[in-house]
Amino acid sequence: MAELNTLTIAEARDALRKGDVTSLELTEACLTQIEGAGALNAFVHHTPDLAREQARAADLRIKAGDAPSMCGIPLGIKDLFCTKGIPSQAASRILEGFKPEYESTVTQNLFDAGSVMLGKLNMDEFAMGSSNETSVYGDVINPWRRGNDDTALTPGGSSGGSASAVAADLCLAATGTDTGGSIRQPAAFVGITGIKPTYGRVSRWGVVAFASSLDQAGPMTKSVRDAAIMLGAMSSHDPKDSTSADIPVPDFEAALTGDVRGKVIGIPKEYRMDGMPQEIEKLWQDGTAMLKEAGAEIRDISLPHTKYALPAYYVIAPAEASSNLARYDGVRYGLRAKLDHGDGITEMYEKTRAQGFGPEVQRRVMIGTYVLSAGFYDAYYNRARKVRALIKRDFEQAFAAGVDAILTPATPSAAFGLGEMAEADPVQMYLNDVFTVTVNLAGLPGIAVPSGLDKKGLPLGLQLIGRPWEEGDLLNTAYALETAAGFVAKPGKWW
Amino acid sequence: MSIDKETAAKVAKLARIRVDDDALPALAQEFNTILGFIEQLNEVDVDGIEPMTSVTPMRLKRRTDVVTDGDQQDKILSNAPDAREGFFAVPKVVE
Numbered sequence: 001m002a003e004l005n006t007l008t009i010a011e012a013r014d015a016l017r018k019g020d021v022t023s024l025e026l027t028e029a030c031l032t033q034i035e036g037a038g039a040l041n042a043f044v045h046h047t048p049d050l051a052r053e054q055a056r057a058a059d060l061r062i063k064a065g066d067a068p069s070m071c072g073i074p075l076g077i078k079d080l081f082c083t084k085g086i087p088s089q090a091a092s093r094i095l096e097g098f099k100p101e102y103e104s105t106v107t108q109n110l111f112d113a114g115s116v117m118l119g120k121l122n123m124d125e126f127a128m129g130s131s132n133e134t135s136v137y138g139d140v141i142n143p144w145r146r147g148n149d150d151t152a153l154t155p156g157g158s159s160g161g162s163a164s165a166v167a168a169d170l171c172l173a174a175t176g177t178d179t180g181g182s183i184r185q186p187a188a189f190v191g192i193t194g195i196k197p198t199y200g201r202v203s204r205w206g207v208v209a210f211a212s213s214l215d216q217a218g219p220m221t222k223s224v225r226d227a228a229i230m231l232g233a234m235s236s237h238d239p240k241d242s243t244s245a246d247i248p249v250p251d252f253e254a255a256l257t258g259d260v261r262g263k264v265i266g267i268p269k270e271y272r273m274d275g276m277p278q279e280i281e282k283l284w285q286d287g288t289a290m291l292k293e294a295g296a297e298i299r300d301i302s303l304p305h306t307k308y309a310l311p312a313y314y315v316i317a318p319a320e321a322s323s324n325l326a327r328y329d330g331v332r333y334g335l336r337a338k339l340d341h342g343d344g345i346t347e348m349y350e351k352t353r354a355q356g357f358g359p360e361v362q363r364r365v366m367i368g369t370y371v372l373s374a375g376f377y378d379a380y381y382n383r384a385r386k387v388r389a390l391i392k393r394d395f396e397q398a399f400a401a402g403v404d405a406i407l408t409p410a411t412p413s414a415a416f417g418l419g420e421m422a423e424a425d426p427v428q429m430y431l432n433d434v435f436t437v438t439v440n441l442a443g444l445p446g447i448a449v450p451s452g453l454d455k456k457g458l459p460l461g462l463q464l465i466g467r468p469w470e471e472g473d474l475l476n477t478a479y480a481l482e483t484a485a486g487f488v489a490k491p492g493k494w495w
Numbered sequence: 496m497s498i499d500k501e502t503a504a505k506v507a508k509l510a511r512i513r514v515d516d517d518a519l520p521a522l523a524q525e526f527n528t529i530l531g532f533i534e535q536l537n538e539v540d541v542d543g544i545e546p547m548t549s550v551t552p553m554r555l556k557r558r559t560d561v562v563t564d565g566d567q568q569d570k571i572l573s574n575a576p577d578a579r580e581g582f583f584a585v586p587k588v589v590e
Contacts, residue, residue: 101570199550213550242555311535322510329511331583336576345588346511354513362512366522367529369510370498380533385546387539392547426525427532443550468551 004029006169009073009226016062016072023062023072026172027055027116030074033170034118039495042155042165044079044137045087045120054116061114069253070233071114076165076174079120080127081107081217082206090208091135092125094356095334104206105238106175106217113233118171122161125358126325127182127210130432131421132160134360139418142190143168143491146456150494153415153458156186156432162220163190167491173221173230177207179214180313181411181436184448187220188410188461191450191489193482194220195227195475198468199443200245202231203238211320212243214313214440224449224479228252231471247469255472260480261295266403270306271435273412279454280409287407287451287462290484291477301403303394308387309438310430315371315384316441321361322368328356363426392442399467405477408435410448410461435463445471447478450487459489498526 004026007015015021031051034043051074058072082088082100089095107117125134131154132140140160142153144167155164159176163186166174176183178196187194195218202217209215219230232252238244267288272281292298330336330352337351357365371380398406412434421429439446445468448461462481466474498506503523507514514522572578577585 098574101567101573200553239556239558243550243553245551245553246556305539308536308539311533314529315533315536326511330576331585332571333574334576339586343586345586347513348586349511350513353511357512362510362514363522363525363529366503366506366510366512367526370506370526370530371533373506373509380536382546383536383539383541384533385548386541386544387536389544389547390539390541425528427528430532 003169005033007172008222009070009172009229010223012073012172013069017067023055023058023116024052026072027051027074027118030118030171037168037170037495040141040143040164040168041138042122042140042161042168042170043076043119044122044161047086047117047119051116051118054111058114058116068113068233069229070110072116073172074116074118075110076119076121076162076171077107077117078159078162078175078177079123080177080208081175082208083107083117083120087120088208089136089334090126091123091137092356092358092361093136093335094328094352098333100206102206105203105236105240106207106234109236110233115233121165121174124158124160125361126208126321127158127177127179128321128360128364129157130181130185130429131418132157133418134358136358140164141418142415143495144190144415144458145491145494146458152418154189154418156189156415158182159186159220163187163192166190166192166220166222168495173219173226175217175234176220177215177217178440179210179317180440181433183218183220184436184446184463185411185432187448188450188459189415191459191487192220192222193224193227193447193449193478194218195231195447195471196439196445197231197235197471198445200243201235201469201471203236203241203244205238205240209324211317212324213320214317224475224482225253225256227447228256228475250472252472252475255476256479257476258480258483260291260477263296263404263477264402265291265296265298265477266301266398266406267298268301268303268306268406268408270303271408273434277413280412280460283452283460283462284407284409287481287485290481291407294480294484299403301398301406303398303438305387305390305394306438309391309441310434312384312387312391313437313441314367314430315380316388318364318368319372319381320368322365322372325361325365328353388441391438395442395444404467405474406465408463408465410435410463414454414456414458414460439465444468445474447474449478449481449485451481451485452487453489498523498530
């Protein structure tokens with residue numbers, strides 16, 4: 001058998017059920033890898049004792065014949081998820097020392113299914129960033145390098161720790177969250193699969209909120225099959241999240257037939273950006289040809305408001321963030337700034353938030369405050385919400401015309417060097433999410449599938465966008481693309 | 496719309512984030528870059544379009560208005576930077 005930490009969820013599940021391996025062995029293999037991978041800075045809170053305890057319990061369940069697919073599978077959990085008694089600080093200084101008294105619904109669902117938590121994963125502070133450079137824990141390093149060049153590359157963001165950990169085989173899979181592309185962009189940057197489900201499929205309860213109308217959690221995995229298995233375990237109707245959908249969770253894995261004959265794949269002309277690297281263009285054409293070869297019908301479509309998705313996002317997301325992050329006030333949890341003699345409550349708020357939030361979070365909270373302030377609410381916030389309605393309508397019209405899924409590039413480039421964007425203005429960094437952010441605004445499911453390598457040997461991904469609630473069908477199309485693309489490259493181990 | 500130093504200071508105040516005076520010009524400049532990007536939205540014809548209020552068309556769930564939780568004062572205070580006698584403690588608010 002291959003090194004245990006390199007197994008997919010599906011492979012590990014089958015081996016566990018056959019008795020060829022125990023969860024404790026899988027867990028130990030991952031813990032050893034994590035210990036040797038400090039250079040990646042992916043795991044920031046380690047929970048080896050809990051992992052071993054959960055693994056032993058999983059082994060008993062498997063022996064007793066009570067083994068859901070995720071039983072005994074060692075996972076990394078993004079620091080955005082509240083985990084009971086374990087530091088959960090959204091990679092922010094303002095939540096230093098915070099240990100939740102409760103468990104997020106997603107992690108509870110995974111634990112109920114028998115999964116093992118290895119530790120908490122690095123990320124951009126409050127999930128605000130596209131390069132994992134805004135974390136209080138420091139940058140995450142991408143296990144991939146440009147050929148023999150040892151420049152440290154970003155794993156993308158905000159789920160950069162999740163991406164790096166899965167790509168480097170430190171765990172079998174990881175949880176991520178996606179507000180504007182934070183699962184799909186990092187997945188593409190490290191050559192793994194990541195799906196953001198339909199808004200409402202996965203409970204947001206216990207996930208530190210960034211922009212509540214856009215946030216969704218999802219799995220980051222080594223294969224499309226694993227994404228189907230893990231998404232099933234994460235999903236549920238949850239009375240504690242009022243936007244959680246009260247609809248049954250289908251067996252996503254059962255949808256993976258690989259048969260896409262007759263499916264209509266839309267190719268949106270607006271995603272062909274000026275200055276798009278030729279390699280991305282070619283990747284997209286190749287992916288289109290693969291799906292055509294597999295029997296799908298390719299159709300050119302138009303999503304006319306695409307161009308306005310990023311500006312609308314940079315009104316709506318900061319507006320919601322400014323409201324959500326108002327709770328960090330130095331009173332109930334986390335950091336309180338040291339106060340000077342005579343300081344009152346206002347000084348406490350202002351100093352705590354200045355010291356506790358990093359520059360990008362401060363910037364977004366203030367932009368959000370501005371667009372919601374008296375006199376600008378209509379001009380910015382309401383206008384953005386109207387444009388959002390138009391973006392959603394674009395997709396609805398495409399689906400109504402018979403399109404089953406939409407194929408686009410996942411990112412406008414391969415992974416870039418850490419620090420390379422330091423001199424750029426904030427908007428340049430925001431452009432990373434140009435292909436993914438539309439999907440959050442419209443509440444649709446979207447998946448990134450590794451599909452090729454660029455000239456320097458870095459992974460590139462394609463994105464498929466599906467109809468709401470039809471993740472099974474979307475995963476099946478992704479499965480067909482994965483099979484045709486045959487992406488098997490792995491980063492060479494240098495860490 | 497251009498944001499000056501005074502507006503930046505006002506926004507920082509509203510957001511309850513302390514920003515030093517000498518950092519305000521750079522902050523105002525960043526705001527202007529981002530707002531300049533957002534200005535593109537003015538090109539869109541939004542006449543007759545309702546602002547989106549719900550990502551998925553659904554009626555929020557109703558439940559009976561009863562207490563379903565409580566009696567966990569210790570847990571609620573366990574993460575507070577300063578808790579005393581069962582309360583969150585803050586600097587003096589009223590003189």
